[in-house]
Amino acid sequence: MNTITAPDGSPLSPLCFGAMQFGGNADEAAARGMYDACRAAGVNFFDTAHAYTEGRSETLLGRFAAAERDALVIATKAAYSGGASPENIRASLEDSRARLGMDVIDILYLHRWDGDTPLEASFETLAEFRHAGTIRHVAVSNFAAWQVTKAQAVAAYFDIRIDMIQPMYNLVKRQAEVELLPMAASEGIAVVPYSPLGGGLLSGKYARGETGRLTVDDRYAKRYGPEWMHRAAAGLTEIAAETGHHPATLAVAWVAANPAVTAPIVSARDAAQLAPSLAAMELSPDPDLMARLTALSPTPAPDRLEEA
Secondary structure, eight states, X not given: OOOOBOTTSOBOOSSEEEOTTBTTTBOHHHHHHHHHHHHHHTOOEEEOOTTGGGGHHHHHXXXXXXXXXXXXXXXXXXXXXXXXXXXXXXXXXXXXXXXXTOSOEEEEEEOSOOTTSXXXXXXXXXXXXXXXXXXXXXXXXXXXHHHHHHHHHXXXXXXXXXXXXXXXXXXXXXXXXXXXXXXHHHXXXXXXXXXXXXXXXXXXXXXXXXXXXXXXXXXXXHHTOOHHHHHHHHHXXXXXXXXXXXXXXXXXXXXXXXXXXXXXXXOOSSHHHHHHHHXXXXXOOOHHHHHHHHTTSOOXXXXXXXXX
């Protein structure tokens, strides 16, 4: 069961805001506008990382959050490059604390799996920070289910646990349903998925001729290149028009409706672009609508199909 709260005891909001664009595609004014829009909508959960925009994301988020720190849950990630060595975790955490202007970080993620560093070394360091109160919760991002469970066993040795995971999950990237989501539900691990809009594909903007990650970033173009994904996005747009919702609202609400999901991470370049995602907080799709949305994409095949 998820028991993560803000320092003042407030529960996590049903959406998390990802500050990856702060100081990049979103300048300080746009970033402030999105932060304020989130707070007005009731979002108290904010996610950043040591790697984002050369530290500007953490710096801006820390500046905005300072006046109401105890009402917020602030998550950041240890350095993306350099691995999960004790030295790298320590150095990046100190950078992050300084940038954020916060002595205590609510949630610290390992940003990705590091097969070259023993888990014991990484988690002994995380345990040191956790027991000292420098971080309140330990989390991992982009781990496979077997990696989470292996790391969880190591964490237990140091009397801590992984409280949260951050996988990719959206209507056209559903592989998390095979192992990660059932594992998290079974073990009481909070799930905070990123990319609920599939790099903007599920917002309908590319069908409208707009630009974004899929048009400027080769990784995203490849990730969301298959034609069936674009057909699914077109189908989502049709359902949105029929039901009177924005496609982005439906896409985020679909992710949030999964009982294993704690809070999808939403983001944007400005408050206007963010608004349809925030609107998902007010939408609980009924079973018929959920079934129609789910049918837009293929159900991911189990890893052990021959044992089914």
